[in-house]
Amino acid sequence: MWILLGILAWAGGSALNVWLARQAPGRTTALAVPLIFGVTLIFVWEAAVRGFGISPVLLPAPSAIAARMAGSTGVLWEDFVQTVIKGALSGYVIGCLAAFGTAIVVDRFDFLRRGLLPVGNFVAALPIIGIAPILVMWFGFDWQSKAAVVVVMVFFPMLVNTVEGLRDTSAMQRDLMRTYAAGYWTTLLKLRLPAAMPFIFNGLKLATTLALIGAIVAEFFGSPIRGMGFRISTSVGLLALDLVWAEIVVAAVAGSAFYGGVALLEKAVTFWHPSQRGQS
Structure with a gap:
C-alpha cells in the first residue's frame, strides 16, 4: 500500500511540476516548483521506509525525524x-x-x-x-x-x-x-x-x-x-x-x-x- 502511494505521489508531483514549467515564468511558479518537489520527495521517502520496512537505524522516516x-x-x-x-x-x-x-x-x-x-x-x-x-x-x-x-x-x-x-x-x-x-x-x-x-x-x-x-x-x-x-x-x-x-x-x-x-x-x-x- 505504501509503495503504491509513493509511486502515485511521485507521478502526481512530477506531472504537476511539468505543467507548472510550461506556464509563464513568475515568482509564484519559481517558488512552487521546488516546494512541490520537496514535499513529493519527503512523501516518497516516508512511503519507501514504511513500505520496505527499512530499519530506523539505517534510514529513519521523515515522520520519526519530525517527532x-x-x-x-x-x-x-x-x-x-x-x-x-x-x-x-x-x-x-x-x-x-x-x-x-x-x-x-x-x-x-x-x-x-x-x-x-x-x-x-x-x-x-x-x-x-x-x-x-x-x-x-x-x-x-x-x-x-x-x-x-x-x-x-x-x-x-x-x-x-x-x-x-x-x-x-x-x-x-x-x-x-x-x-x-x-x-x-x-x-x-x-x-x-x-x-x-x-x-x-x-x-x-x-x-x-x-x-x-x-x-x-x-x-x-x-x-x-x-x-x-x-x-x-x-x-x-x-x-x-x-x-x-x-x-x-x-x-x-x-x-x-x-x-x-x-x-x-x-x-x-x-x-x-x-x-x-x-x-x-
Whole structure:
C-alpha cells in the first residue's frame, strides 16, 4: 500500500511540476516548483521506509525525524547556538573582515599580492581534518577553537575574491578618475570597491557554506557537551539516527538561510550589475 502511494505521489508531483514549467515564468511558479518537489520527495521517502520496512537505524522516516525534532527542541536550540551562532557566525565575521582589510593592503602594495596569494592558495588547500585538531589544542574545546577553524577556512577564499574584484576595473575607467584628480582612496571608494562588490559577495556566499561545515567538523575533534558536531558523533555511536537527521535538518535550514540572507543583501547592493538585472 505504501509503495503504491509513493509511486502515485511521485507521478502526481512530477506531472504537476511539468505543467507548472510550461506556464509563464513568475515568482509564484519559481517558488512552487521546488516546494512541490520537496514535499513529493519527503512523501516518497516516508512511503519507501514504511513500505520496505527499512530499519530506523539505517534510514529513519521523515515522520520519526519530525517527532524527534519536536521532542528535542531544547537540545537542538542549544546545539544551534553553540555551533552556528558562536562558532560559525563569529568565525565568519572575523575571517571575512580580516580578509577584506588584508585585501585592501595587498592591493595597495603589489609585492604582497605576489607573495601572499600563493600562500593563500596553499593554506586553502589544507584539509580541515588536519588543521582542526591543532586549533582545538591551541584554543581549547569551547567555541573559540571552532571559530578559529572557520577563520582559517573563510579567510583566503574571501581574500582572493576581494583582491580579484579590486583589480576588475578597466584602464579607461582608472584614467577617467585621474582626469578628475582623484587620489588612490577616492578611486578606491568611488570606483574600485563598487566594481568589486560582485566578487566580494561571491566570496561571502562561498564562505557561508565553509563556515558551517568548518564549525561542525571541528566539533568532532573536541567539544563541550553541546554542539551539532558533538551531537552527531555521539548520536551515531548510540544509534540514535533520528537525532542525527534532526541535526542535519537544522544545519541545512541554517545554512540555506545564511546563504539566502547574503544573496538578498547582494541583490540590494549590486542591483546595477548585469547578473542582477531582469531577476524578479
